[in-house]
Amino acid sequence: MKKAIVCPGIGTGTARLAIALILALSATTALSQSSSAQDKSILSGIVVGVETDNNDRLTRFAVSDSTGTVTTFELSTNTEFGLENQSGDRWVSSQGEEPAESARRLRDHRERFAPITVSSQNGIATSVVEREEGKLETNLGYLFAVFAITWALFFAYVLYMGRKQRVLQHEIAKLKSSIANADRT
Amino acid sequence: MINKVLNRLDPLLILSAALMGVALYLIFIWVPTETNQGAVQRILYFHVPVAWGSMMGILVVSGSSFMYLWKKNEKWDRLAVASAEVGVVFGGIMLLSGMIWARPVWAVWWTGEAKLTTALILFFIYVAYLMFRAYFPPGAHRQRLAAIIGVTGAIDTPIIYFATNLWSQAHPPLVTGPAADADSTLGSDLGIVLLASTIAFTFLFIFLVQNRYKIRKSEDDLVELKRASSTSVMTGAN
Numbered sequence: 032m033k034k035a036i037v038c039p040g041i042g043t044g045t046a047r048l049a050i051a052l053i054l055a056l057s058a059t060t061a062l063s064q065s066s067s068a069q070d071k072s073i074l075s076g077i078v079v080g081v082e083t084d085n086n087d088r089l090t091r092f093a094v095s096d097s098t099g100t101v102t103t104f105e106l107s108t109n110t111e112f113g114l115e116n117q118s119g120d121r122w123v124s125s126q127g128e129e130p131a132e133s134a135r136r137l138r139d140h141r142e143r144f145a146p147i148t149v150s151s152q153n154g155i156a157t158s159v160v161e162r163e164e165g166k167l168e169t170n171l172g173y174l175f176a177v178f179a180i181t182w183a184l185f186f187a188y189v190l191y192m193g194r195k196q197r198v199l200q201h202e203i204a205k206l207k208s209s210i211a212n213a214d215r216t
Numbered sequence: 217m218i219n220k221v222l223n224r225l226d227p228l229l230i231l232s233a234a235l236m237g238v239a240l241y242l243i244f245i246w247v248p249t250e251t252n253q254g255a256v257q258r259i260l261y262f263h264v265p266v267a268w269g270s271m272m273g274i275l276v277v278s279g280s281s282f283m284y285l286w287k288k289n290e291k292w293d294r295l296a297v298a299s300a301e302v303g304v305v306f307g308g309i310m311l312l313s314g315m316i317w318a319r320p321v322w323a324v325w326w327t328g329e330a331k332l333t334t335a336l337i338l339f340f341i342y343v344a345y346l347m348f349r350a351y352f353p354p355g356a357h358r359q360r361l362a363a364i365i366g367v368t369g370a371i372d373t374p375i376i377y378f379a380t381n382l383w384s385q386a387h388p389p390l391v392t393g394p395a396a397d398a399d400s401t402l403g404s405d406l407g408i409v410l411l412a413s414t415i416a417f418t419f420l421f422i423f424l425v426q427n428r429y430k431i432r433k434s435e436d437d438l439v440e441l442k443r444a445s446s447t448s449v450m451t452g453a454n
Contacts, residue, residue: 199434
C-alpha cells in the first residue's frame with residue numbers, strides 16, 4: 032500500500048485541524064461576501080447623464096446598463112477615475128482632485144457611447160473605469176499568460192517531485208531487500 | 217472513503233490548495249478593477265507573493281547554511297538545498313510574471329533598472345548555488361563551500377527590497393513592509409487581496425520545501441544504503 036505523504040509529527044489530528052480551518056475560512060469568506068454584497072456593487076454601461084454645479088464640478092452621473100435600467104450615482108472626494116480618451120490615453124485622478132475634469136471626461140464618454148464600469152457602495156461611486164471587456168486582447172491576454180505560466184510551472188514542479196520521490200522509494204526498497212538477502216546468505 | 221483520501225493527503229497541501237482557492241476568488245471576483253492599469257493590475261496578486269517567496273527562499277537558504285556551518289548537522293544542509301530549489305521556481309516565476317506585466321504598462325519586456333537587475337541577480341545566485349552543488353565532488357567540503365555561498369547570497373535581499381527607494385525608476389515604489397511610502401500604500405480591498413494571496417503562496421512555499429526536503433533525505437538514505445550494500449557484498453565475497 033502506498034504510504035501517505037505526511038510531514039513527521041503531523042498526523043490525522045492536524046489534518047482535521049487543517050480541514051476545520053479551511054471550513055472556517057470558507058464560511059468567513061462566504062459570510063463577509065454575502066454581507067458586503069448588499070451594499071457593494073459593480074455596474075457596466077453607457078453614461079446617459081452628467082450633472083454639475085455652478086462651477087462645472089461633477090455632482091452626479093447616470094449610467095444605463097444593457098437592460099436599459101438607469102442608475103444614478105453620487106460621488107465622494109475619494110471617488111477614483113481611470114478613463115481613456117479616444118486615442119487610448121488614460122486619465123487617472125479622483126473627484127477630490129479634479130471634479131471639473133471628471134465631468135468633462137464623463138461627457139466625452141457619453142458623446143462617444145464609450146462603456147464604463149462603476150464600482151459603488153451605498154449608491155456612492157468608489158471607482159469609475161473604462162470597461163475592461165473591450166480590451167480583451169491587450170489586457171486579459173497578459174493576465175491569462177501570467178496565470179497559466181505560474182500554475183503550469185508549479186504543477187510541473189510538483190509532478191517532478193512526486194515522480195522523483197517514487198523512483199527513490201523504489202530504489203531504496205530494492206536495495207533494502209538485496210541487503211537483507213545478502214545478510215541471510 | 218473521504219477519510220481514506222484525506223488521510224493520504226498532506227494537510228499542508230490541503231491547506232495551501234484551500235487558501236489558494238480563497239485567494240483566486242478574491243483576485244478574480246471580489247476585488248474591484250484598479251483605476252490606473254485596469255485588469256492587468258491583477259498580475260500584482262501573483263507577482264508580489266512569488267517575489268516574496270523568492271526572497272523568503274534565499275533567507276531560508278542563508279539561515280540554514282549558517283546553521284550548517286555552526287552545527288554541522290546534515291538536516292540544515294538538506295533544508296538549504298530544498299529551499300534553494302523551490303526558490304529557483306519562485307524566482308523564475310517572479311521574473312516571468314514581471315516581464316509579462318511590464319509589456320502592457322511600460323511597453324517593454326525588460327529594462328535594466330535596479331529592482332529588476334537585483335532580482336535577476338538573486339535568480340542567478342540560486343542557480344549558481346545549485347550548479348555548484350551539482351558539479352562539485354560530493355562531501356563535507358562541498359557542503360561547507362555551498363553553505364558559504366548560501367550565507368553570502370542573502371546580501372542581495374535587502375538591496376532588492378530597498379532598490380526602488382534607493383534608485384527611483386520605472387518600477388512602482390514599495391507598497392508593503394516597513395519601508396513602504398505612506399502615499400503609495402494599497403487601498404484596503406487591494407491590500408486584503410494581496411495579503412490573502414501572500415499567505416496562500418507562503419503555505420505553497422512551505423509545502424514545496426517540505427516535500428523537496430523529504431526527497432533530499434531519501435537521496436541521502438539511498439547513498440547510505442548503496443554504501444552498506446557494497447560493504448555487505450564485499451563481506452560476502454570475503
